[in-house]
Amino acid sequence: IYVFGCSHSIVIKNNIKKLIKMKIFFVTREPYPYGAAMTNRLYCYAKGIIENGYDCEIVICKPTESHNNVRNQECKGEYNGTSFHYSTKSTIRSKNFITRRINDILGYTKTFFYLISKTKEADIVIETSKSKLWYFFLFIVRLVRSFKLVYELNEYPLIFKGETESVKISRKRLEKYAFSRLDGIIAISETLKEYAHSVTKANVIK
Numbered sequence: 001i002y003v004f005g006c007s008h009s010i011v012i013k014n015n016i017k018k019l020i021k022m023k024i025f026f027v028t029r030e031p032y033p034y035g036a037a038m039t040n041r042l043y044c045y046a047k048g049i050i051e052n053g054y055d056c057e058i059v060i061c062k063p064t065e066s067h068n069n070v071r072n073q074e075c076k077g078e079y080n081g082t083s084f085h086y087s088t089k090s091t092i093r094s095k096n097f098i099t100r101r102i103n104d105i106l107g108y109t110k111t112f113f114y115l116i117s118k119t120k121e122a123d124i125v126i127e128t129s130k131s132k133l134w135y136f137f138l139f140i141v142r143l144v145r146s147f148k149l150v151y152e153l154n155e156y157p158l159i160f161k162g163e164t165e166s167v168k169i170s171r172k173r174l175e176k177y178a179f180s181r182l183d184g185i186i187a188i189s190e191t192l193k194e195y196a197h198s199v200t201k202a203n204v205i206k
Contacts, residue, residue, distance in 0.1 A: 022122040023055040027111060027138070029129045031064035031091070033079035034071040038128060038154070041188070045126070046082040058084040059114065061129070062107035063093040063100075087111045108137065115141045123147040126186070128154070135178045150184040153192045175199040 026046065030038040042058055049056040063086065065072055070092060076085040087110040094100045115125065115138075125147050127138055142149055157171050179185070179196070184203040187193035196204040 021054055022124060023057065023118075023120070024049050024124045024126065025115065025119065026056070026058045026126050026128065027061065027115070027134075028058065028127075029061050029064070031072050032058055032060055032084050033082070035064075041152075041154075042128070043079070043082060045186075047080065050081055056082065058082060059111055060084065060086045060091075061088075061111045061134070062086075062104045063088050063090055065091045065093060067092055067095055087114060108134065112137050112141060115147075116144050119145040119147045121146045124150055124183075126150045126152060128152045135174075139178075139181060148183040149181075150186060151179075151182050152186045152188070153196055154188045156192070156195065 026042055028038070028042060030036075030042065032039055032042060046056045046058060072091045075089050075091050078084070086107075088103055088107040090103075094103060119125065119141075123145075125138065125141075127134070127149065128151075138149060157174055179200045179202070182200060182202045184205070185196045185200065187196050187204055187206050190206060193204055193206045196202075
């Protein structure tokens with residue numbers, strides 16, 4: 001089986017099948033298991049990975065639920081066979097602005113150390129957030145734990161900020177210092193797949 005440069009062998013000896021397996025971690029800021037389009041894609045990815053015999057875990061970096069609209073109450077568990085946990089041990093965002101920021105920082109920090117403690121060289125980490133700071137953290141983690149780093153490209157980078165000169169410069173830096181260091185990209189459309197091929201030599205799938 002060959003996925004983003006990882007090869008895994010099936011050895012059959014004395015009628016015992018031994019499978020050397022990687023584990024795939026999804027790192028996200030989206031709610032789980034109930035949410036919008038990104039949440040639904042995460043579930044589909046994870047379900048397909050599990051059905052193909054690989055371990056998979058969804059790690060949510062920070063609380064996602066408004067205190068007056070809580071769709072996800074469990075901070076850890078399984079949903080239709082897909083394993084997930086919130087790094088912050090809570091799904092609910094604080095009403096206080098400062099407390100929310102502190103919780104976000106704690107969540108990112110806990111995710112950082114969780115990946116260091118849990119990942120192996122054969123593993124894959126798939127990142128779905130749009131945080132440039134989080135890119136930086138993941139690349140640091142990878143210096144310690146040599147996993148494969150994959151990014152889900154679900155929109156043209158920084159498109160929501162308009163096409164100012166500063167945005168164009170930021171996008172070029174993102175392409176040069178982040179995209180070029182990825183092991184793989186999952187593009188959700190043919191247009192984004194073509195864009196990804198134009199800015200990185202990493203494996204790109206749609």
